[in-house]
Amino acid sequence: MALDVPASASGAKPPANGADGGVHEGFGLARPVADASPMAAEAAGFTQREARGHKVTRVVSPTISVPQRLREIWLSRELLVYLVRTEIKVKYKNSVLGLVWSMIAPAMTLAIYFIVFQFIAKNGIPHFVIFLFSGLLLWNLFQVGVQTATGVVVNNSAIVKKVSFPREILALASIGSAGVFFFFQAIVMVIFLFAFHSAPAWGYLPLLPLALLAALVLASGLAILLSAVNVYLRDTQHLIEVVMTAWFWACPIVYSFQSQVALRLSKHGVTWLYFLNPMTPLVLSFQRVLYGKVTVTSTVAPHLVVAELPPHSLAWYAGLDVGVLAAGLVVVYLGLVVFGRLEGNFAEEL
Amino acid sequence: MSEVAVDVKDISKRFRLAQGKYNSLKERVIHGMRTPSEEFWALNKVSLQVREGETVGILGRNGSGKSTLLKCICGVLQPTSGEVVVRGKLAGLLELGAGFQQDLTGRENIYLNGSLLGMSKKEVDKVFDAIVDFSELEEFIDGQVKFYSSGMYVRLGFAVAVNVDPDILVIDEVLAVGDERFQRKCIDRVKSFQREGRTILLVTHSPDQVRSICDRAVVLSHGDVVIEALPGEAVRIFREGLLEEEGTLLVPLPDEEPEPRSSVTTPPGPDVEHPVRITYIAHTYPRFEEVAYMSTGDTLTIGVGYHASIATNDVVFSLELRDSDGNCFMRTATDILDLRFDLPVGPGLVNFFLDDIPLLDGSFTYSVGVLSPGGVLYDWRDSAGSFEVMCPGKATGFITMPVRASLLPPEPEAIAQMAPEELAHLESQG
Numbered sequence: 001m002a003l004d005v006p007a008s009a010s011g012a013k014p015p016a017n018g019a020d021g022g023v024h025e026g027f028g029l030a031r032p033v034a035d036a037s038p039m040a041a042e043a044a045g046f047t048q049r050e051a052r053g054h055k056v057t058r059v060v061s062p063t064i065s066v067p068q069r070l071r072e073i074w075l076s077r078e079l080l081v082y083l084v085r086t087e088i089k090v091k092y093k094n095s096v097l098g099l100v101w102s103m104i105a106p107a108m109t110l111a112i113y114f115i116v117f118q119f120i121a122k123n124g125i126p127h128f129v130i131f132l133f134s135g136l137l138l139w140n141l142f143q144v145g146v147q148t149a150t151g152v153v154v155n156n157s158a159i160v161k162k163v164s165f166p167r168e169i170l171a172l173a174s175i176g177s178a179g180v181f182f183f184f185q186a187i188v189m190v191i192f193l194f195a196f197h198s199a200p201a202w203g204y205l206p207l208l209p210l211a212l213l214a215a216l217v218l219a220s221g222l223a224i225l226l227s228a229v230n231v232y233l234r235d236t237q238h239l240i241e242v243v244m245t246a247w248f249w250a251c252p253i254v255y256s257f258q259s260q261v262a263l264r265l266s267k268h269g270v271t272w273l274y275f276l277n278p279m280t281p282l283v284l285s286f287q288r289v290l291y292g293k294v295t296v297t298s299t300v301a302p303h304l305v306v307a308e309l310p311p312h313s314l315a316w317y318a319g320l321d322v323g324v325l326a327a328g329l330v331v332v333y334l335g336l337v338v339f340g341r342l343e344g345n346f347a348e349e350l
Numbered sequence: 351m352s353e354v355a356v357d358v359k360d361i362s363k364r365f366r367l368a369q370g371k372y373n374s375l376k377e378r379v380i381h382g383m384r385t386p387s388e389e390f391w392a393l394n395k396v397s398l399q400v401r402e403g404e405t406v407g408i409l410g411r412n413g414s415g416k417s418t419l420l421k422c423i424c425g426v427l428q429p430t431s432g433e434v435v436v437r438g439k440l441a442g443l444l445e446l447g448a449g450f451q452q453d454l455t456g457r458e459n460i461y462l463n464g465s466l467l468g469m470s471k472k473e474v475d476k477v478f479d480a481i482v483d484f485s486e487l488e489e490f491i492d493g494q495v496k497f498y499s500s501g502m503y504v505r506l507g508f509a510v511a512v513n514v515d516p517d518i519l520v521i522d523e524v525l526a527v528g529d530e531r532f533q534r535k536c537i538d539r540v541k542s543f544q545r546e547g548r549t550i551l552l553v554t555h556s557p558d559q560v561r562s563i564c565d566r567a568v569v570l571s572h573g574d575v576v577i578e579a580l581p582g583e584a585v586r587i588f589r590e591g592l593l594e595e596e597g598t599l600l601v602p603l604p605d606e607e608p609e610p611r612s613s614v615t616t617p618p619g620p621d622v623e624h625p626v627r628i629t630y631i632a633h634t635y636p637r638f639e640e641v642a643y644m645s646t647g648d649t650l651t652i653g654v655g656y657h658a659s660i661a662t663n664d665v666v667f668s669l670e671l672r673d674s675d676g677n678c679f680m681r682t683a684t685d686i687l688d689l690r691f692d693l694p695v696g697p698g699l700v701n702f703f704l705d706d707i708p709l710l711d712g713s714f715t716y717s718v719g720v721l722s723p724g725g726v727l728y729d730w731r732d733s734a735g736s737f738e739v740m741c742p743g744k745a746t747g748f749i750t751m752p753v754r755a756s757l758l759p760p761e762p763e764a765i766a767q768m769a770p771e772e773l774a775h776l777e778s779q780g
Contacts, residue, residue, distance in 0.1 A: 056468075058436045058440070060429065060436065061429070061432075061433035061434070062430060062433075076468070078465065078470055082471075089458065090453045093494075158452060159450075160426075161426060163449040345427070346427075
């Protein structure tokens, strides 16, 4: 058999080809490369080898800009989808009920709060299950996402230490898998709405994707930030659990903002303080759409008509959500900067 | 010259050697947020260019920075300064094995690894069978990776790396594991990659592998590139470095060598028992002035200076060559060569010419003797001198011999079953 020497020896060299300069972005040139010879392609058994003209150039350097990072994440979106699947698979590997667990936990929370606030410490909110679930739905996405993301780089050390890929993807995959659980829970929510004959506020429907997007962006930013920090400070993982519990109660999920908090806060003129919590507007938006009722007749005192939600326009809600979205983008930027700084030594620290 | 596939530009990598890592907040607070650390430069402004289709070996002792260099090239670690530009798809096997998620099965890990390397599911589908075939893990492919033995783990890792169609393959000492048969299979695959014009970077502890596979080799020591040279020479320097106790690798400069290389002086004077004494011994070969080693195929000349205190007839000079373990592998003498030397009183010189040295790499010594035809020893110099041989070619082993090989024409029945294009190919070859 004839020797299939790389065809490059026979020439076909691009005209201006500095060895040092121009290599960075010099890919994508449709020119024959070393092994584009039919012989080599045949030997390799791949047809796509002929398409070798497009070689991806990767730069490993301590200074990679945030736009560049975003670009790389975008290029790896297929990997993201795969990692989301993998994460869900790994999470419920070796468990009999598997994915069902992703429903059992929130169902339990829902049941507990429902029993406590409907029968023991009555809060008088009618259709309380719907009210509770509207907020809980979004909160679960946020909490589960951020919490699993915090440990994700450490937990995937086997991969991080061996393969190069935009590691931010790991954090995003945690948010993604939380998104999958969100989707399942959202289906249950729809069933609940039918079961309880509770109509959502159709006019406010645009708030749903907006608030969801804001929550995802904010969660992603925190996820990227915390997953990197956790590699160096493993306390982060435990700290975040505590913080999340407090954060949960700082959101109007099991209680109503309008009827139970608003008055007291406005008396001292500190309502704005409550709205520093970026999750508050998002939870309120979800409740505004899914719970749908601003003023209701209290189940505790039937002669009272109370406002459970801020009686504001769609624009008011949307404005707040956009504000959170903007803040979320800032957190994402910060997260990427911090991640970029810390990423360089992951393989050594893990 | 083809294009640069891996361009390592002046990279340095600093590690902080923590005296115990403080990973928890409490520990950090106790120690004033500061980890007691020593700075340690694993790489010092290392530059290296690997062209497309080249196979480059990296040699170095433990802690010389070779794994760090490879990790930086793979992008798993970021250098502290400098940058690495990698052109093409890179698949790496770092420190025994690819990145496998312990809880996933072999099958799922193949897909995971494929997508980490930027392949779509369809692309992985295409090579999946080849991977399983190569790894020989058919029965275990649906078992979780955490139950794999280390050999299975490495096999799967290697199978994935070579089957995902990389432009650049980076292998870190991985060829050293697995049974011998699998090792050979891996090396065969590496060689077929070479034929296909792919780029290979190899870290290994086996100088033989470097010599037989690589086009070029780099020796690292304490984060510095000591030498970038042909495999033979790099291996020699690496070996010399290993011998150095202190760790600083000194490349001996030819002009530092004393000339003649070894000398033994004996005051001349009449001596009945030892009528002929050896006064000095020296050797030379082409390019003796320039390099500290000779190449396979060169002529080695060993000169034996003597002083005859009494005129002596029929003096025999003998020569022995030994390898580094002291085994004599060649002995000859002037009487065997049908030479007769009648020496008058006074000094003189006898030269042995060893044409076309068939030795491959190594360090060798020689011993010289002067004796009577009856075997009475007049003088003897054990391990009087030594010389180094370096093989510029790819042959490994101890010596080289002229070898030919040919492909026999196939049997008539086989020709009858051949495909038309195969026949055409055969005919074109005559």
